[in-house]
Amino acid sequence: xxxxxxxxxxxxxxxxxxxxxxxxxxxxxxxxxxxxxxxxxxxxxxxxxxxxxxxxxxxxxxxxxxxxxxxxxxxxxxxxxxxxxxxxxxxxxxxxxxxxxxxxxxxxxxxxxxxxxxxxxxxxxxxxxxxxxxxxxxxxxxxxxxxxxxxxxxxxxxxxxxxxxxxxxxxxxxxxxxxxxxxxxxxxxxxxxxxxxxxxxxxxxxxxxxxxxxxxxxxxxxxxxxxxxxxxxxxxxxxxxxxxxxxxxxxxxxxxxxxx
Amino acid sequence: xxxxxxxxxxxxxxxxxxxxxxxxxxxxxxxxxxxxxxxxxxxxxxxxxxxxxxxxxxxxxxxxxxxxxxxxxxxxxxxxxxxxxxxxxxxxxxxxxxxxxxxxxxxxxxxxxxxxxxxxxxxxxxxxxxxxxxxxxxxxxxxxxxxxxxxxxxxxxxxxxxxxxxxxxxxxxxxxxxxxxxxxx
Numbered sequence: 001x002x003x004x005x006x007x008x009x010x011x012x013x014x015x016x017x018x019x020x021x022x023x024x025x026x027x028x029x030x031x032x033x034x035x036x037x038x039x040x041x042x043x044x045x046x047x048x049x050x051x052x053x054x055x056x057x058x059x060x061x062x063x064x065x066x067x068x069x070x071x072x073x074x075x076x077x078x079x080x081x082x083x084x085x086x087x088x089x090x091x092x093x094x095x096x097x098x099x100x101x102x103x104x105x106x107x108x109x110x111x112x113x114x115x116x117x118x119x120x121x122x123x124x125x126x127x128x129x130x131x132x133x134x135x136x137x138x139x140x141x142x143x144x145x146x147x148x149x150x151x152x153x154x155x156x157x158x159x160x161x162x163x164x165x166x167x168x169x170x171x172x173x174x175x176x177x178x179x180x181x182x183x184x185x186x187x188x189x190x191x192x193x194x195x196x197x198x199x200x201x202x203x204x205x206x207x208x209x210x211x212x213x214x215x216x217x218x219x220x221x222x223x224x225x226x227x228x229x230x231x232x233x234x235x236x237x238x239x240x241x242x243x244x245x246x247x248x249x250x251x252x253x254x255x256x257x258x259x260x
Numbered sequence: 261x262x263x264x265x266x267x268x269x270x271x272x273x274x275x276x277x278x279x280x281x282x283x284x285x286x287x288x289x290x291x292x293x294x295x296x297x298x299x300x301x302x303x304x305x306x307x308x309x310x311x312x313x314x315x316x317x318x319x320x321x322x323x324x325x326x327x328x329x330x331x332x333x334x335x336x337x338x339x340x341x342x343x344x345x346x347x348x349x350x351x352x353x354x355x356x357x358x359x360x361x362x363x364x365x366x367x368x369x370x371x372x373x374x375x376x377x378x379x380x381x382x383x384x385x386x387x388x389x390x391x392x393x394x395x396x397x398x399x400x401x402x403x404x405x406x407x408x409x410x411x412x413x414x415x416x417x418x419x420x421x422x423x424x425x426x427x428x429x430x431x432x433x434x435x436x437x438x439x440x441x442x443x444x445x
Contacts, residue, residue: 059314059349078317079352086393129268131287131296136390138317168268171314173285173296176269213269214289250267253298257265 006110033201037191045193045241050252052169060170064162068150068195073162075170078138090135094123094142102149118156125160125180125209125219131173140172151196153182153205160209165249176211178218179245181238185226190237206231208238212246266295278306285310315348318396322387326356328377335359336377338398355395358385362399363438376438382409384440406440
């Protein structure tokens, strides 16, 4: 607990649990591993709400919501890099924060290993799309706040889409828009865009990020056991779904565009 | 929805004829010209670009405005607040340096920094290089570059009297500055 303690804040009791209001075991409607997917087909994704430009202080921003995954993203800069040597290319700095109420258990507002690993994954998905050679000595800051968390894979995929939309909204030059989709291997089936329960029940998860406009994959992150054949199938399914997400991103940017 | 509106990565149809010069917001990949910003591509002479009025970091030949923050006999440190006429957001200033040899074009070895700038002066300059890790190098060695706004010791806004003198309107005292020639004179 000592590492996860900030004496400048009002800290709750050391361990607290939210009351269990519904007896989980008796809830018949709840999805359980082994059951077929509820309310959508295996290759369906959750409905996406995407709104660029919600945070007025930021250079560019986006808010994304897919059922119970809710992420706000703000982009600042390009601003001058501090405390680094001369660099010809710009730097892309991605930071992820979990809201204290984002998870089932309260999450102390301290940076830990999990948000940093998500930040690294999102950075990996975005970095090849941004034309960093145009921003010498500068840093572009991307801040993501996870307001509600429904699975890490979903956070990485949704966060990437939000960050790319926010970068486009900020007017930062990019090779293309990055979209991302997650998949989980449930038995022999591929379930796209899994939520937390599905991702933990699946044998393997895979997150793919790509630029559909250029037909280029920017990042693949795979967890768990998967055969090469199934892996390729997952990637193909994700890439197809990324094109759907791309049209959603495009639509939101077009409807948000105001000529200067 | 505007038909001409392009999104990052979207291909731009180039009319037949000589290939256009690619400027801001467009790039070429595998022989296909694509947009890299959200916007409408426009032609200016033979230059194709997508305009976006957003603050951007200085590049060489950018015209910048900044405030003198630190003065030494070798150089003046400037906090750049406006790049190419676009103000930067507060807190996102870039640091620039006017070295003693870049203050004016003639008589370079007799420049005294204290007779050219003072802390708080607003200076117009041109970026000559990206400089070192900390700062951009700025020059004022042109008639239209130099101090454009300064306050006297008494605290009043001074008027330029010549290219190296400014006068306080209240006390009439003359202070030394490297003044910029006003536009349209």
